[in-house]
Amino acid sequence: MDSEPPFQEVDNSLLEEKEIKFIAVNETVEEYKIPVIDINRLNGSNEADKEECKREIARASIEWGFFQAVNHGIRQEVLQRMQREQVNLFRQSFEKKAGNIKGEHPSGLSENSYQWGTPTATCLKQILSFFATLVFSLAHIIAEILAENLGLKSPFFKENCLPNTSYLKMIKYPPCPLPGKVFGLAPHTDTDFLTILYQDQVGGLQLVKDGRWVIVKPNSEALTINIGDLFQVKVACILNWF
Template identity: 30%
Template sequence: MSEILNLKSYPPVFRQQNTGLDNTTKEIQEVINDDAVPVLDFQCLNLDELGEACKDWGLFRLVNHGIPVTLMSQLRDHARNLLSLTFQSKQELFTSPVSYFWGTPALTPTGASLSIGPHNINWVEGFNAPLSQLSQFHGGNPVLDWFRFLLEEYGRHLARLATTIFGAMAKNLNLDAEKSKSYLSESTGFIRVYRYPQCSRESEAWGMNVHTDSSVLSILNQDQVGGLQVLKDDKWLHVKPIPNSLIFNLGDMMQAMSDDQYTSVKHRVKVNKDEERFSICYFVFPAEGSVIQSSKYKPFTYSDFQSQVQQDVKTLGFKVGLERFKLNVTEAAG
């Protein structure tokens, strides 16, 4: 009975995982299990180690971050319960400012064709919560009010971590202190809660296809199921789940700010045939109107970047990203 109820909570296309799929097993690159991701201690942050991780990896694991374990577990449990509601209930209950998505968070339009096969969408659903707008979120409903409270509390901790870590990065990069103040804005922060449904044909679907984040920083809190993989030296590596640690990864905005010294890391998420996977990610961006100045790229704002990404996805079917803003050799020399 529980399996039937669980299936009703999935978007319809995910319930059809055992029917009408291509029987051809797609080639999957070898993935290395040895997790050598750099580990940094927030309580005694080493600037040299931080710089090396940002240059060589584009991500690192943060421990001793100061977020209460109870808050992290309560948020995961509450999100898991809300995602177990029926598909229809989630569509009706979460509209604004916290919205429900399925498929590809930023790219799949609401109401995407339910006949789409698993090769064409990401095997994921979740909630998108802009932290600056949470005061507008469904007052009077005790369940949703508690969810809002947990998101707000968690968001405050993540903003603290992001601001401190970014300040250390800016120091390492010798960024102009006044200019870099607008390069990361707490008001832009939002949280995405993800559920990756189990999929019996795990060789034919991805929880999240290969991509880079468009953010300055992204901070991931993942459960113990695993599935995150990162590209390092042209090889895919598993990022093992370690309790009470956070994964920081750098986005496109950080790479541009650093003149390509730091890396916007390519990553993807593998689905699991036996278990669902849950994760919670915080994203933060430059302030609205803040112009990113770089020796490698034409001056642009995040809005410019976002508009270009949306246009590319619409016309090409994929994100091009920073390459759209790259200076040519003559421009860079000038």
């Protein structure tokens, strides 16, 4: 497709005939549900249920480092619109997306596109801003719950987790021309405080649990929460674990 980058031209080294070596925790991949938590319980009038919801969030974060949040307050139509705009952007020709790569707008949408109300740029900016605001609010709620359940009184999260320290990423993984020879991303951890992910229905996300790879099955109603390295390091510093 002309919307895809010239993968074989740029990264030929990945496709060379050679032995592929990688480190696996365990080659067994299992598919079962990670914790699913109804976040809307935090808004109810039952204090006992609120506290139980907070404990579930803390327990899932400690035992899994992941959980899926449902009834999170972000409407399905917002998520779907966000996904549509993302698809529209990625379907533009590679030349158009890369045309302004030397400047500050690698998407090919210049600053003037926003000033003059270019439909593509305006729609994208509107939904990005709206979606980012909602997700940032959810991240704050989760961070404060984790801090509270760890007994932390520090105002660090409220004072330092600001909108300008957050970022929104739209990622597309194009089909690999040689899937039998090239693997996906190397095993890694997220380096941020919290990652809030809206998966498409294709899947592909895996995590390590008790030494085994676990498939995170997509849930169109859920947002997947991943506890990042910075959160763990900050908690360790506050509790003097080092």
